[in-house]
Amino acid sequence: MATRDVIVDAAARVLRERGLANATTKEIAREAGFSEATLYKHFRDKLELMVVVLHERGPQFIPMLQSLPARAGTAPVRDILTELAEVCIVFYRDGLPMFASIFSDPAILAAHRDRLRTQNLGPHRANEGLAAYLRAEQALGNISADADPEALAGLVLGSCFQHAFITYFTPVAPDDHTAAAGFVSQLRL
Template identity: 45%
Template sequence: MGTRDRILDAAAAVMREKGVAGATTKEIARVAGCSEALLYKHFPDKTTLLLRVLGERMPSFTAAAVPGEGEVAENLAAIAHGALRFYLRGFPMMASAVAQPELLSGLRDSLAPHGAGPEVPVAAIADYLAAEQRLERVDPGVDPAAMAALLMGACFQQAFLAHFRGETELPRSAADALVAALLAPLRG
């Protein structure tokens, strides 16, 4: 395993254990078995490191759903299952940042230039649904932005509840039931 991968693995582990707020580059470097200087050769700052952890060490739920391909409900179900896993794994990392207004503001400001943030997947799903509406594969009465927000909000809430209960995974059957109920209006 290369140095960059060791640093990413260490960063993911430290951020899950201590949260983004409590994770220092010094601790990450120690866990990775390298110096802070070497860490900074691979990642110019902690924000870039966080973005790479989120992009490379977390389950993806922004997988491309291509308008006109596959079944709409199945495409969204795949995204929702990924979102549930992402949110469940992400709570331990991000909760400390959200709890501190100054840190949250800094995180928000540092993510914006990278086109990253919690609104990005919601917008992508809304765009996908609007495209499927134009193809007449989604009921014209469905509000794409509202459906996208509802889907991601429900996933976030269910993942939070599972995290609160101390669960590290959601039962597939529970996730399937949630997704089926949320996506029923799409079938018009």
């Protein structure tokens, strides 16, 4: 495995366990089995490393969002949305420790926003990607003409985030598939 990938895997473990604010590059490098200097040969800083972890080690959430418009008309809308919701729940749950660290420090949040802006990325891209898919399904007649794709995207992604958040607090939350299928089934498509 390439050095960069080993570092990203180690960062994913450390950041998910400790959050961004409580993880150090020294600790990440040690977890990867390299020096901090090696880490800095591949990444500018801990924040860049966190963004890479979210994008490259997220459970296929971003690639799935990117592929959604091409999937329009290939399967029932509810099936695709349920599949997306399951992946999204895992992404949000794995990311919550990092998200909490970002929002707890205004300087980190500002740096993260700036970094995402320069890469034309950010959480709004998930909503936009899902809404684009829903508009494509709407154009095919698979979703009601009076449905609001942007609102539906917000409802699906918001429900996923809420479920991921709740599972941190209660061991009796429904499993991810049951939750995803449940809130997708309630959508008025």
